[in-house]
Amino acid sequence: MVEEILPDIFKITVPLPDHAVRSVNSYIIASSDRTLVIDTGWNRMACLETLLAAMEEIGVDRAHADLFLTHIHADHAGLAGWMAQKGATVYCGQRDIALMDNFINTSGDKSWPVMQQLAKPHGFSTEELTKGLEAHAGNRYAPEGLGQMTAVQDGDTLTVGSYQLTCIATPGHTPGHMCLYEPTNKLLFSGDHLIGGFTPTISQWALDGTGVDDYLASLDKLLAYDISLALPGHWDSFTNWQGRIKKAKAFHAACNDDILAVLADKQPLSARQVAAARSWNGSKNAWVFFPMARKWSATADTLAHLCHLRDHGQLEMIRHQEQVLWRTKID
Numbered sequence: 001m002v003e004e005i006l007p008d009i010f011k012i013t014v015p016l017p018d019h020a021v022r023s024v025n026s027y028i029i030a031s032s033d034r035t036l037v038i039d040t041g042w043n044r045m046a047c048l049e050t051l052l053a054a055m056e057e058i059g060v061d062r063a064h065a066d067l068f069l070t071h072i073h074a075d076h077a078g079l080a081g082w083m084a085q086k087g088a089t090v091y092c093g094q095r096d097i098a099l100m101d102n103f104i105n106t107s108g109d110k111s112w113p114v115m116q117q118l119a120k121p122h123g124f125s126t127e128e129l130t131k132g133l134e135a136h137a138g139n140r141y142a143p144e145g146l147g148q149m150t151a152v153q154d155g156d157t158l159t160v161g162s163y164q165l166t167c168i169a170t171p172g173h174t175p176g177h178m179c180l181y182e183p184t185n186k187l188l189f190s191g192d193h194l195i196g197g198f199t200p201t202i203s204q205w206a207l208d209g210t211g212v213d214d215y216l217a218s219l220d221k222l223l224a225y226d227i228s229l230a231l232p233g234h235w236d237s238f239t240n241w242q243g244r245i246k247k248a249k250a251f252h253a254a255c256n257d258d259i260l261a262v263l264a265d266k267q268p269l270s271a272r273q274v275a276a277a278r279s280w281n282g283s284k285n286a287w288v289f290f291p292m293a294r295k296w297s298a299t300a301d302t303l304a305h306l307c308h309l310r311d312h313g314q315l316e317m318i319r320h321q322e323q324v325l326w327r328t329k330i331d
């Protein structure tokens with residue numbers, strides 16, 4: 001589905017079959033010189049067909065299109081390799097480029113070996129590690145054949161036709177997440193940093209990561225901008241971006257409280273065990289119904305909050321054999 005937002009700016013709803021969020025938004029800023037595509041969908045036929053049909057409908061020559069990735073998750077970056085092979089320059093935040101190097105086995109065997117090693121100390125069984133990888137859309141539909149990407153920094157500008165776009169580094173959902181701001185019409189391409197209907201998880205496996213603090217600071221950073229319309233990575237465009245920022249902050253404060261309550265009986269638990277006992281979407285039993293890939297992302301989000309609570313003096317991290325465990329701080 002193609003929707004014209006402004007002259008030469010189009011929103012494409014790209015389906016994500018069998019995924020809870022159902023679709024990802026790709027944006028096309030058309031130009032007679034170089035067109036810019038923002039995010040693509042998975043490396044999967046249904047996504048490619050949608051993108052190709054949209055380009056044809058808009059009249060974009062795909063040999064003259066570049067790609068901007070808000071972040072490296074496969075639902076946004078899946079077709080980056082395909083576009084690169086058609087001649088696109090692929091722009092992405094530096095810290096996400098570094099992650100992409102970790103997660104894609106460049107030999108073409110998409111086994112995500114680094115990912116498995118990162119998840120291993122946090123309470124997953126060998127079977128869960130194998131099953132999680134097989135099922136994970138980020139693994140199954142990751143970009144292929146993606147060569148060198150072009151790093152963008154906070155404040156960089158890209159010119160596409162008559163539009164000037166400024167890159168805003170918004171680490172949190174991923175460490176290298178980037179938004180794009182168009183100042184004349186006050187548009188914000190917000191990726192997964194700010195979404196209308198829900199608050200994105202923070203994906204963090206690194207024990208020295210600061211994903212939650214980064215995310216909160218990135219929310220505050222946007223308050224300095226004047227935004228008429230936010231164009232998110234999923235679902236509908238929205239105008240009440242300040243209200244969304246408030247909700248996102250309240251959401252993460254509630255996540256912290258929930259995690260502290262889970263650990264209140266002082267038993268050390270792994271990140272996976274804490275994640276299993278948290279409420280998700282207001283339900284204490286939600287974990288049981290999560291597919292394995294969702295259990296992985298829920299654990300990564302929990303780990304981000306555990307590290308945050310440790311860094312703010314509320315929890316202790318302990319190592320037990322090869323496992324990493326968490327408990328309330330004992331004075």
Ligand SMILES: [Zn+2]
Nearest residue numbers: 073075192233
């Ligand atoms: Zn996404």
